[in-house]
Amino acid sequence: MAEVAAAASGTERAAILLLSLGEAEAAEVLKHxxxxxxxxxxxxxxxxSNVTREHATDVMDRFVLELDEQTSLGVGADDYVRRVLVNALGADKASGLIDRILLGRNSKGLEALKWMETRAVADLxxxxxPQIVAIVLAYLDPDQAAEILPLxxxxxRSDVLMRIARLDGIQPQALRELDEIMEKQFSGGSNLKSSSVGGIKVAANILNLMDSTQEQAITSKIGELDSDLGQRIQDLMFVFDDLSSLDDRSMQALLREIGGETLGLALKGADPRVKDKILKNMSKRAAEMLVEDMEAKGPAKLSDVEAAQKEIxxxxxxxxxxGTIVLGGKGGEAFV
Known part of the structure; x- marks a missing residue:
């Protein structure tokens, strides 16, 4: 059995570990x-399926962890995954991911694109x-679409993003036809559940997740072609400087999720208002340590700083x- 565990991939071993921990503990791990x-x-x-205790114990040994006597391995795995993901991400965020995991195992058409490498989707x-490309990218998750668009x-690029912003849903029949076209190009099963794709917010989310240079080039081009649409997209974008508008409770909740190294890197060259807001919501000692660490490490590459900011x-x-925090700034809603 040790040989079986050794042959398992890192992902499979991680899955066995999480199934062994129990729902609440697994959810805490997934949050990070x-x-x-x-x-x-x-x-x-x-x-x-059919994971024996001996196999699980060997995997746990490889992770240098202890295995509790009771385990959820092999018992209602689908329901377990649903509950863990909902606990970790919330019902709204988890719903699409659950579909991708539980339904995507045998997916075709548009749904199968979510499981492909970004370069393969771009080539496809x-x-x-451009209208077809816009519908495809709007159907995918924003982070995946943000990786595909530069390819x-x-x-x-700007044409596709404008078309995404102007999408106001799509007829189910048209979506099915597009799904069939995609399905003919590769194998996999269709799980179309909604025709609500696209829109200005989707376009803004994709831009938010792109490299800043590419983001600026696309927004600039959109502004030239349609200034009103460009402004509406900009109004829904939430950038790093907008963190200064978070209320203290939201900022403290955010800081609990961010590692010190990432935070220090992101703050290099940041707007002073953001830096002041963050330091104000840290303990005096933690703030001093962060500043000292930033000074000790010296200058950083702009690309690394931007990547840290995108992560935050x-x-x-x-x-x-x-629903844990409320975003302000351009992407938030004003309170009076």
């Missing part, structure tokens, strides 16, 4: 993982009409989706 990692591990959890759609020909923004949006 990226969406893509949650998807991979969740899919492995849902696929596990790059020769399609498309430069002349297409992704956490902020996750917490906002779960």
């Amino acid at each position: 993982m990226s969406a893509k990692d949650v998807q991979k591990v969740g899919a492995a959890m849902a696929s596990l 759609v790059r020769n399609e009409h 498309l020909p430069e002349r297409m 923004l992704a956490v902020a949006r996750r917490l906002a989706d779960a």
Whole structure:
């Protein structure tokens, strides 16, 4: 059995570990993982069957952890995954991810694109009409769409994003037809559940997750072609400087989710208002340590700083989706 455990992939071992921990503990672990990692591990959890205690014990030994006597392995895995993901991410955020994990195992058409490498998806759609590409990207999760868009020909990018912003849903029949077209190009099963795709908020979310240079190029081009649409997209975007508008409770909740190294890197060159807001919501000692660490490490690459800021923004949006914090700034709603 040790040989079997040794042959298991890291993702499979992580899945066995989480199934062994119990729902609440597994949910706490998942909160600190990226969406893509949650998807991979969740899919492995849902696929596990006939996991013996000996196998589990060997895996736990490999993780240098102790295994409780009672385990949920092999017992209602689908229901377990649903409950864990809801506890970790909230019902709204988890619903789409659950579909991708539990239904995506045998998916085709548009749904199967969510399981493909971003470059493969870009190669698949790059020769399609921009309206088709817009519908496909709007159907995918914003982080995946944000990775695919820069891989498309430069002349297409702003056009596609404008079309996403102008989408106001799509007829189910049209979505089914598009799904059939995609299905003919690769194998996999269709799980279309909604025709509500696209819109200005989707476009803003995709831009939020893109590299700042590419984001600025696309927003600039959209502004030239349609200034009103460009402004409406900008109004719904939430950028790092907007963190200064968070209330203290929301900021403290956000800081609990962010590692010190990421925070220190993100604050290099940040707007002083953001830096002051963050330091104000930390203990005096923690704030001093953060400043000292930033000074000791010296200058950082702009690309690394922007990546850290994007990571923090992704956490902020996750917490906002779960109702834990309230986002202000351009992407938030005013309170009077």
